[in-house]
Amino acid sequence: xxxxxxxxxxxxxxxxIRWFQxxxxxxxxxxxxxxxxAVAVPVNDKALVVNSDMLVASTDVLPGMTADEIAWKAGVMxxxxxxxxxxxxxxxxxxxxxxxxxxxxxxxxxxxxxxCVSREHDTYYLxxxxxxxxxxxxxxxxxxxxxQNHLIRRRGANPGDLIAVTGExxxxxxxxxxxxxxxxxxxxxxxxxxxxxxxxxxxIREGQALAKADAVSAAxxxxxxxxxxxxxxxxxxxxxxxxxxxxxxxxxxxxxxSNDLDPVSLALYGGEEFELxxxxxxxxxxxxxxxxxxxxxNLIRIGKIVDEPEKILVIDDDHRVIKPHGFEHFSK
Amino acid sequence: xxxxxxxxxxxxxxxxIRWFQxxxxxxxxxxxxxxxxAVAVPVNDKALVVNSDMLVASTDVLPGMTADEIAWKAGVMxxxxxxxxxxxxxxxxxxxxxxxxxxxxxxxxxxxxxxCVSREHDTYYLxxxxxxxxxxxxxxxxxxxxxQNHLIRRRGANPGDLIAVTGExxxxxxxxxxxxxxxxxxxxxxxxxxxxxxxxxxxIREGQALAKADAVSAAxxxxxxxxxxxxxxxxxxxxxxxxxxxxxxxxxxxxxxSNDLDPVSLALYGGEEFELxxxxxxxxxxxxxxxxxxxxxNLIRIGKIVDEPEKILVIDDDHRVIKPHGFEHFSK
Numbered sequence: 024x025x026x027x028x029x030x031x032x033x034x035x036x037x038x039x040i041r042w043f044q045x046x047x048x049x050x051x052x053x054x055x056x057x058x059x060x061a062v063a064v065p066v067n068d069k070a071l072v073v074n075s076d077m078l079v080a081s082t083d084v085l086p087g088m089t090a091d092e093i094a095w096k097a098g099v100m101x102x103x104x105x106x107x108x109x110x111x112x113x114x115x116x117x118x119x120x121x122x123x124x125x126x127x128x129x130x131x132x133x134x135x136x137x138x139c140v141s142r143e144h145d146t147y148y149l150x151x152x153x154x155x156x157x158x159x160x161x162x163x164x165x166x167x168x169x170x171q172n173h174l175i176r177r178r179g180a181n182p183g184d185l186i187a188v189t190g191e192x193x194x195x196x197x198x199x200x201x202x203x204x205x206x207x208x209x210x211x212x213x214x215x216x217x218x219x220x221x222x223x224x225x226x227i228r229e230g231q232a233l234a235k236a237d238a239v240s241a242a243x244x245x246x247x248x249x250x251x252x253x254x255x256x257x258x259x260x261x262x263x264x265x266x267x268x269x270x271x272x273x274x275x276x277x278x279x280x281s282n283d284l285d286p287v288s289l290a291l292y293g294g295e296e297f298e299l300x301x302x303x304x305x306x307x308x309x310x311x312x313x314x315x316x317x318x319x320x321n322l323i324r325i326g327k328i329v330d331e332p333e334k335i336l337v338i339d340d341d342h343r344v345i346k347p348h349g350f351e352h353f354s355k
Numbered sequence: 356x357x358x359x360x361x362x363x364x365x366x367x368x369x370x371x372i373r374w375f376q377x378x379x380x381x382x383x384x385x386x387x388x389x390x391x392x393a394v395a396v397p398v399n400d401k402a403l404v405v406n407s408d409m410l411v412a413s414t415d416v417l418p419g420m421t422a423d424e425i426a427w428k429a430g431v432m433x434x435x436x437x438x439x440x441x442x443x444x445x446x447x448x449x450x451x452x453x454x455x456x457x458x459x460x461x462x463x464x465x466x467x468x469x470x471c472v473s474r475e476h477d478t479y480y481l482x483x484x485x486x487x488x489x490x491x492x493x494x495x496x497x498x499x500x501x502x503q504n505h506l507i508r509r510r511g512a513n514p515g516d517l518i519a520v521t522g523e524x525x526x527x528x529x530x531x532x533x534x535x536x537x538x539x540x541x542x543x544x545x546x547x548x549x550x551x552x553x554x555x556x557x558x559i560r561e562g563q564a565l566a567k568a569d570a571v572s573a574a575x576x577x578x579x580x581x582x583x584x585x586x587x588x589x590x591x592x593x594x595x596x597x598x599x600x601x602x603x604x605x606x607x608x609x610x611x612x613s614n615d616l617d618p619v620s621l622a623l624y625g626g627e628e629f630e631l632x633x634x635x636x637x638x639x640x641x642x643x644x645x646x647x648x649x650x651x652x653n654l655i656r657i658g659k660i661v662d663e664p665e666k667i668l669v670i671d672d673d674h675r676v677i678k679p680h681g682f683e684h685f686s687k
Contacts, residue, residue: 031462032455036485039459043466043485050446050479062481064445066500067399075496077450077486113396114382118409118450118494123364127371130363134375147382149394152494153368153375154409162450162484162494164407168398 058259059177060104060244070174072110072167076100080159085202090129092221094136094161096295101163102144102225103244103297109175109234110167112227114149115141117163120156133161144227173234178259179241180302184328186264187311189229189299189321192249193275193286194220196293206282212274219272223297229320230299238311242301248294251349254334256300263333266326266345287336292348302328390591391509392436392576402506404499406436412491417534422461424553426468426493428627432578433495434476434557435629439576441507441566442499444559446481447473449495452488465493476559505566510591511573512634516660518596519643521561521631521653524581525607525618526552528625538614544606551604555629561652562631570643574633580626583681586666588632595665598658598677619668624680634660 031039044057054063054070061074078084078097088096098115105112117137121130134148141148149166198220200206201213226244233239241260245252257264271290279286301322303311308324315322336343363371376389386395386402393406410416410429420428430447437444449469453462466480473480481498530552532538533545558576565571573592577584589596603622611618633654635643640656647654668675 026459026463029459030455031453031457031459031487034459036487039462039485042459042463046463046466047470047480047482048474050481053479053481057482059482062446062448064481064498066401066403066445069398071398071403071445071498073448073481073496073498075448075450075484075494077452077484077488077492077494079452079486079488081489082487113398113403114394116394116405116407116496118407118496120409120411120492121363123362125363127358127361127363127366127374130371131358131374131378134378138379142380147385148379149382149385149396149405150379150389150391152407152409153371154411155363155368155414156409156411156490156492157413158489160409160452160488160492160494162407162409162492164405164448164450164496166396166403166405166498 054171054174055176061108063108063174065171068171069168070171072105072108072169073164074101074104075162075164077160077162088221090132091136094133095140095222097161097163098137098140099223099225099297100246101165102227103246105165105167106226106230107175107242107244107299108169109173109230110169111231112144112146112165112167114147115163115165116149117151117161118154119151120154120160122158123155144225169234173237175230175234175239175242177241177243177256180256180260180262180328181240181304182262182328182330184240184302184304185308185324186266186326186328187301187303187322187324188270189226191270191272192290192296192298193271193293195295196289197275197278199293200282200284206284208281212278215274216278223295225297226299228318229315232314232318233301233311236310236314238307238314239301239303242299245296245298245300246294248292248349249300250291250345251347252300253345254347256302257334261331263329263331264326265329265333266336268325270323270325291345294349386503386506387508393440395440395506397503400503401500402503404437404440404442404501405496406433407494407496408432409492409494419534420553422464423468426465427472427554429493429495430469430472431555431557431629433497434559435576435578437497437499438558438562439507439574439631440501441505441562442501443563444476444478444497444499446479447495447497448481449483449493450486451483452486452492454490455487476557501566505569507562507566507571507574509573509575509588512588512592512594512660513572513636514594514660514662516572516634516636517640517656518598518658518660519633519635519654519656520602521558523602523604524622524628524630525603525625527627528621529607529610531625532614532616538616540613544610547606548610555627557629558631560650561647564646564650565633565643568642568646570639570646571633571635574631577628577630577632578626580624580681581632582623582677583679584632585677586679588634589666593663595661595663596658597661597665598668600657602655602657623677626681
């Protein structure tokens with residue numbers, strides 16, 4: 024595609040990122056490739072892992088979200104990629120962009136929320152920057168460390184590896200349908216879904232437990248949706264995947280049935296659930312389970328890595344292709 | 356001031372920051388106070404120094420700036436606070452917010468510019484995030500390390516310490532007058548001033564040299580203007596200052612004279628020159644000079660730290676109060 028006259032919308036977020044990669048001088052000591060969700064550089068024997076994620080009101084804030092919920096989401100967006108690398112957070116540094124007419128109480132609630140999400144993940148809101156901006160922007164940079172030999176990468180899965188996740192999928196997909204497409208019944212169900220969807224957790228403890236146990240071959244978080252994460256994870260290792268068990272909460276199935284929606288689509292393409300998606304060599308499965316049990320988390324087997332090009336969901340005898348769809352900025 | 360109904364504009368950037376400080380749980384291992392321009396946490400025997408600075412098009416970009424100049428400024432904004440702490444940058448991580456209609460070539464020029472400003476400061480553009488946003492936002496997070504016992508703080512100046520800077524002041528003040536207030540003569544002078552003002556340097560090497568030589572008692576960068584920096588530096592140590600020599604480039608004096616402006620005001624209140632402002636105990640002055648000479652930099656004595664409340668500029672017999680003015684977001 025010729026670039027002259029084209030806008031960033033024409034390229035799409037991922038097209039842009041691929042182009043931008045070629046414009047950047049690689050750092051020869053970097054411990055993660057340029058296509059990863061975080062950067063990592065050596066500091067003594069440790070890997071310093073840093074991830075910046077920008078929350079922008081016009082694209083990332085659902086109608087009706089409170090300051091506290093917005094701040095929570097911004098913090099989890101930053102921390103979740105550290106979880107996928109197995110890193111222990113040292114803290115978050117946050118740049119706030121606020122429209123000048125923002126109520127001061129709202130701004131303070133954002134700051135209080137950022138403090139809260141940090142403390143709830145056993146880390147600290149270390150500081151940052153405050154600016155005037157046309158719209159609300161929260162750029163959260165999470166900083167963490169992990170032993171270099173425990174750093175988990177997106178690449179490393181092999182055919183035969185089990186695929187597992189740290190929780191269920193469907194809440195955010197259901198919430199998007201409720202808020203953005205008017206599927207609002209049953210009311211009580213939607214309220215519960217809202218609460219669950221807007222309080223995701225970054226799975227820091229799970230990531231660290233798996234890293235320390237050396238139990239996984241690859242990992243990614245599911246911030247862009249389970250389907251997209253599976254595609255990214257498999258593309259990094261040039262393998263395929265076969266999913267045979269999707270953990271969908273009963274309440275999301277109830278919501279889907281009530282609104283004539285497909286619960287599988289809600290689970291696959293919703294995005295922003297921040298569960299970890301990991302691959303585990305069969306001989307390390309027990310080790311992985313024990314590590315997760317010890318910290319009181321969940322590790323749910325959903326399928327396995329296979330040879331390319333298979334990228335499917337198998338339910339009973341029904342084979343369904345999982346599409347590389349997920350949230351993307353500048354998407355048409 | 357009652358907070359109910361007030362907007363962030365009513366508070367001003369610094370009023371907000373003071374309020375926000377109270378809402379954040381302090382990290383007991385933090386190596387810099389919450390009022391510093393960067394955060395620092397221990398990693399083994401090192402101090403990890405992190406600074407996020409957000410550039411926002413509507414407030415930080417002068418009319419006519421190219422993508423390359425904007426990217427340069429964003430990078431220097433991030434790196435300059437590391438310089439003031441004496442840290443060695445490990446790299447920058449950048450979140451880009453781009454309007455969807457941004458030309459792809461412009462976006463690529465931003466990325467290329469961020470790579471360039473990193474390499475020119477002997478560091479790397481490690482990665483980041485790309486987002487859709489209503490206006491252009493570049494949040495640059497600079498990450499660096501320094502031995503804990505070499506970390507330079509904003510606080511630590513004592514009466515009798517010499518005050519020194521790493522370069523001259525006046526270019527950006529002059530450029531603001533030219534671009535924002537129409538003082539455009541002589542044309543050739545304005546062109547030269549523009550070039551100098553839009554290519555500031557983060558004084559990383561100077562900061563590190565002074566840190567390693569243990570030569571300064573306190574430091575700050577002058578990103579919000581020399582006057583403001585002097586006030587911040589002295590407030591942190593509850594001291595005053597007496598400036599008796601302002602290094603103003605002849606071309607800025609020529610510009611001021613031609614446009615009937617006060618060159619001293621241009622130098623004091625311009626902002627964004629990114630020179631370091633340091634305090635040096637008299638018995639370490641020689642050491643400081645030698646450290647800076649060794650790396651080919653400048654260290655210009657401009658005055659000395661005195662007891663509070665004196666905060667003045669003395670030129671010949673003229674005593675002039677230096678006001679705590681500088682760039683501030685949400686300022687009325």
